[in-house]
Amino acid sequence: xxxxxxxxxxxxxxxxxxxxxxxxxxxxxxxxxxxxxxxxxxxxxxxxxxxxxxxxxxxxxxxxxxxxxxxxxxxxxxxxxxxxxxxxxxxxxxxxxxxxxxxxxxxxxxxxxxxxxxxxxxxxxxxxxxxxxxxxxxxxxxxxxxxxxxxxxxxxxxxxxxxxxxxxxxxxxxxxxxxxxxxxxxxxxxxxxxxxxxxxxxxxxxxxxxxxxxxxxxxxxxxxxxxxxxxxxxxxxxxxxxxxxxxxxxxxxxxxxxxxxxxxxxxxxxxxxxxxxxxxxxxxxxxxxxxxxxxxxxxxxxxxxxxxxxxxxxxxxxxxxxxxxxxxxxxxxxxxxxxxxxxxxxxxxxxxxxxxxxxxxxxxxxxxxxxxxxxxxxxxxxxxxxxx
Amino acid sequence: xxxxxxxxxxxxxxxxxxxxxxxxxxxxxxxxxxxxxxxxxxxxxxxxxxxxxxxxxxxxxxxxxxxxxxxxxxxxxxxxxxxxxxxxxxxxxxxxxxxxxxxxxxxxxxxxxxxxxxxxxxxxxxxxxx
Numbered sequence: 001x002x003x004x005x006x007x008x009x010x011x012x013x014x015x016x017x018x019x020x021x022x023x024x025x026x027x028x029x030x031x032x033x034x035x036x037x038x039x040x041x042x043x044x045x046x047x048x049x050x051x052x053x054x055x056x057x058x059x060x061x062x063x064x065x066x067x068x069x070x071x072x073x074x075x076x077x078x079x080x081x082x083x084x085x086x087x088x089x090x091x092x093x094x095x096x097x098x099x100x101x102x103x104x105x106x107x108x109x110x111x112x113x114x115x116x117x118x119x120x121x122x123x124x125x126x127x128x129x130x131x132x133x134x135x136x137x138x139x140x141x142x143x144x145x146x147x148x149x150x151x152x153x154x155x156x157x158x159x160x161x162x163x164x165x166x167x168x169x170x171x172x173x174x175x176x177x178x179x180x181x182x183x184x185x186x187x188x189x190x191x192x193x194x195x196x197x198x199x200x201x202x203x204x205x206x207x208x209x210x211x212x213x214x215x216x217x218x219x220x221x222x223x224x225x226x227x228x229x230x231x232x233x234x235x236x237x238x239x240x241x242x243x244x245x246x247x248x249x250x251x252x253x254x255x256x257x258x259x260x261x262x263x264x265x266x267x268x269x270x271x272x273x274x275x276x277x278x279x280x281x282x283x284x285x286x287x288x289x290x291x292x293x294x295x296x297x298x299x300x301x302x303x304x305x306x307x308x309x310x311x312x313x314x315x316x317x318x319x320x321x322x323x324x325x326x327x328x329x330x331x332x333x334x335x336x337x338x339x340x341x342x343x344x345x346x347x348x349x350x351x352x353x354x355x356x357x358x359x360x361x362x363x364x365x366x367x368x369x370x371x372x373x374x375x376x377x378x379x380x381x382x383x384x385x386x387x388x
Numbered sequence: 389x390x391x392x393x394x395x396x397x398x399x400x401x402x403x404x405x406x407x408x409x410x411x412x413x414x415x416x417x418x419x420x421x422x423x424x425x426x427x428x429x430x431x432x433x434x435x436x437x438x439x440x441x442x443x444x445x446x447x448x449x450x451x452x453x454x455x456x457x458x459x460x461x462x463x464x465x466x467x468x469x470x471x472x473x474x475x476x477x478x479x480x481x482x483x484x485x486x487x488x489x490x491x492x493x494x495x496x497x498x499x500x501x502x503x504x505x506x507x508x509x510x511x512x513x514x515x516x517x518x
Contacts, residue, residue: 035421042414043447047481049413050451052458055481059454062486062497063447067414068422070443075428078439082429090430092404092438099442106493121396128438129403131445132410139411146417 034147040064041141049138070102077101099124207367212298214371219291291378407434407441414440446493453489454481461485 043064047055077098082090096119100108103124119125156176159166164177412419416433419440423430430436458479487497 035418038415038418042418042444045413046444046447047451050448051455051479052451052481053479056483059481059483059486062483062490063450063481066450066490066495067443067447070446071414071419071422071439072426074439074442075423075426078423079427079429088429090428090435091432092400092435095435095438095442102442102446118396120400124442125400125403128441128445129399131448132403132406132441135445135448137411138413140413140415144415144417147421 031148036064036068038144039068043067045138045141049136074098074102093119096120096122096125099128103127210367211371211374212294214368215374216295216298218368218371218375219295294378404434404438407437410437410441412437412440412444414444416440419443450486450489450493451481453492454485455479457485457488458482 040060044055044060047060047063074095075098078090078094081094081097082088085094087094100122108123158175159171159173159177162177166173166175167178416436419436423436423439428439458481462479483497483499487499490497
């Protein structure tokens, strides 16, 4: 705003070219800076109206200062006259009196005509009227906001304004009303459901179905593993030595590529059955039979179950097989202990491929881990039965 | 003069009401601000406008006096050097003219002895008024 001091005047010639630089040096009057800047513009406009083409910065400053002082003096005098009349608000007559005081420096205008002594007919008023008629009307160059900006404090509405009655007797109604009770009372916070309960239920059902399916496939693999456990062992022992495969094998030395040997083809040394297991308790239901209800439950909709069902329908075969081969005793445990135990006991060697299979699966799917746990828990019961 | 009194009042009332349409150069906001600083209190815009018109008149009179002084000085200078007539035609409100004009209105404004109006005042003596 301060730089606008000289702008309303015509483009300054060479003499006043340095007005803006001077302006920056000038110490601004602190709080009054805006008012003084506005006064400077107004004075510059008046000077322009008087006929000046440009003005020196110092002259403009001085004239603006004089204008402000004049305004304040006039106001002070008018206020004094209002106070003299016992009023706080000034009216036109106070201002006229004040103007007469201020104009007194130039002589008493209209004092020569002794007849008129009324305030309204005083010479100063006439002069002002003449001035307004004579001088051209130059409105201020730009809109001026009301200043100083005073923030009006917003008071809280009282009980009376709210048309409420105070909650207690001792509170007068002109006091500010209480805020709404919900703003200061504690209210319970409910857990907001992020998902639709119906969707959550559907998701749960889907996961359960998936788990059951993987459980069934696990059962199937388990059954096949137990069926060919001795076979795998046989392959390990002597598949390396001789290659009995008639098929066109690209690498005859690789035992893993050799076709499987039938259960009767290979002579396997009979394994001594431990006395605990040779008891009639052997007739207890096998793992497959223990899981029969579970398999039945998921039988529908799963094509793998068909195969499994076929096996289950002919349990005699596997039972007959179990008489000849070593009984597989599963001892499941949780966590690392299970692995340790599996490695420690040589009798459980055929569990190692199972566990490795498990670990591979664990990497594949997290859900399978849950399945494994379910299986472990399920396997606990038959084992207990066996040991009893 | 019983008849002149109501006439003066009517004129004053008419003048005050005419002020509603008159916009003085000194904005109402400025006048109001400085008047309220001096204790003046009035809700009527016309009264405030009357005050600002009085101020405007005061300043305009000073300015016109200064202008007359400026013109007189320029004509005096131009009489001496007629060749530079075209160059010094521009009317500039200078502190010297202003202080001379203000003396009539009871304001004593003295130019500082070594007061430089702008930084180039000393370096560029041709632009400086004598």
